[in-house]
Amino acid sequence: MIEMRAASGIFVAEGAMRATQRAVAPAGELAPQSRYARRAREFHDHATLPSHKIPGVRYSFDVSTPSTNPVLTTAWGRALSKAAAYTSPFNADAQGVPVLREAICELLMRRRGVVATPDDVLVVGGTQQAMSLSARVLVDEGEDVAIEEPQYFAIRQVLQAHGARVAGVPVDAHGLRCDLLPAQAPRMVCVTPSHQFPSGAIMSMARRRALLDYAEQHGCWVFEDDYDGEFRYGTPALPPLRSLDNGHRVIYVGTFSKSMFPALRLGYMVMPPQLRRDLVAAKWLHDFGSPAIEQVALANFIADGSFDRHMRRSSEALEARRNALIDGLRRQAGDRIEIADSHAGMHLLVWLRGRTRADGKRFREIARRRGLGIAPVDPEYIDPPDRAGLLFKFAAVSLQDIRDAIPIFVRCLDALEETELDLASPA
Numbered sequence: 001m002i003e004m005r006a007a008s009g010i011f012v013a014e015g016a017m018r019a020t021q022r023a024v025a026p027a028g029e030l031a032p033q034s035r036y037a038r039r040a041r042e043f044h045d046h047a048t049l050p051s052h053k054i055p056g057v058r059y060s061f062d063v064s065t066p067s068t069n070p071v072l073t074t075a076w077g078r079a080l081s082k083a084a085a086y087t088s089p090f091n092a093d094a095q096g097v098p099v100l101r102e103a104i105c106e107l108l109m110r111r112r113g114v115v116a117t118p119d120d121v122l123v124v125g126g127t128q129q130a131m132s133l134s135a136r137v138l139v140d141e142g143e144d145v146a147i148e149e150p151q152y153f154a155i156r157q158v159l160q161a162h163g164a165r166v167a168g169v170p171v172d173a174h175g176l177r178c179d180l181l182p183a184q185a186p187r188m189v190c191v192t193p194s195h196q197f198p199s200g201a202i203m204s205m206a207r208r209r210a211l212l213d214y215a216e217q218h219g220c221w222v223f224e225d226d227y228d229g230e231f232r233y234g235t236p237a238l239p240p241l242r243s244l245d246n247g248h249r250v251i252y253v254g255t256f257s258k259s260m261f262p263a264l265r266l267g268y269m270v271m272p273p274q275l276r277r278d279l280v281a282a283k284w285l286h287d288f289g290s291p292a293i294e295q296v297a298l299a300n301f302i303a304d305g306s307f308d309r310h311m312r313r314s315s316e317a318l319e320a321r322r323n324a325l326i327d328g329l330r331r332q333a334g335d336r337i338e339i340a341d342s343h344a345g346m347h348l349l350v351w352l353r354g355r356t357r358a359d360g361k362r363f364r365e366i367a368r369r370r371g372l373g374i375a376p377v378d379p380e381y382i383d384p385p386d387r388a389g390l391l392f393k394f395a396a397v398s399l400q401d402i403r404d405a406i407p408i409f410v411r412c413l414d415a416l417e418e419t420e421l422d423l424a425s426p427a
Contacts, residue, residue, distance in 0.1 A: 096123025
């Protein structure tokens with residue numbers, strides 16, 4: 001069940017966290033699972049994010065996988081082999097191996113302007129684990145967390161699985177509408193200010209300061225996911241919230257699964273000093289720490305300049321793909337579509353003008369039959385608008401495939417219109 005607080009513009013997702021009395025199992029039967037297990041199973045069973053190409057789909061804009069290349073895989077293989085030979089076989093520090101935490105601090109200072117010490121850094125298995133640990137440490141069952149509306153659905157689901165009441169605060173072209181944050185502060189506000197997913201908006205400096213003021217005045221925490229912050233096109237990067245945070249309210253999170261490849265389940269949290277002990281304890285309790293060999297390999301990969309070289313190549317390739325996609329769509333689809341303004345990241349949000357969600361579903365079915373996979377934007381909303389929104393995830397699609405796919409996209413628009421004419425024709 002989804003409810004909307006019309007007066008505030010805040011959308012509250014209730015269904016997955018509704019408290020229920022656990023039934024007592026009859027004698028001889030297994031006891032029912034916990035509420036957490038039921039929520040997790042529901043989310044897993046309805047997962048909509050493909051992790052690989054689907055058979056029959058030639059052009060996969062619906063797969064969230066960064067592009068790889070022989071140079072990256074060769075360099076990473078060398079780093080991994082070296083680390084395997086010299087890494088201790090015993091469990092690593094639960095907070096992360098010191099050499100990687102030092103490398104992350106140097107990388108963040110140089111590339112993002114974030115000042116941190118190795119003691120501030122917690123190595124995690126990615127953004128979702130960072131969110132899970134934050135929820136365990138900061139949020140009790142039934143407490144409120146504010147997220148962007150829309151926002152990446154898995155973040156919402158992690159919070160709901162932990163029993164949080166999730167409220168969606170609308171986003172516009174300048175990021176989170178801070179003026180619509182609830183008067184009764186949530187425990188945590190989760191944002192993607194560098195490149196809002198899925199809208200592509202970049203949070204303005206005024207909004208960043210307003211959010212930090214709100215957090216300090218209300219005593220809540222800010223979970224800053226620096227999503228796609230490394231990949232920017234033609235515009236200077238604004239400082240992350242963490243670098244503006246004088247009140248130590250920001251948990252700053254990044255991941256290497258987007259900048260390198262998803263199989264590398266390593267990310268990091270830059271922790272406020274008040275939360276260090278509890279977050280490290282939660283990580284230790286969860287898995288004793290992330291894999292040490294991969295951590296040492298990544299530290300070496302950063303230290304010898306391989307990461308920077310990879311990022312330069314990736315940024316150039318992604319910008320070329322983004323430009324080809326935007327130019328081709330505008331030239332061939334014209335005013336039949338609306339491309340959301342975006343100057344960062346690895347995806348584009350495209351709306352079909354004058355089309356409903358039902359139209360969007362029919363369009364995706366037509367496209368899939370023609371070998372074109374495009375993701376819907378609907379799952380990222382608590383309360384989706386009645387518009388046809390499409391996510392073009394272009395990182396793993398070659399330039400030539402982008403050029404070949406756009407005429408197919410236009411023919412799918414034609415086919416959608418022809419289908420409507422057929423339905424409207426008298427029998």
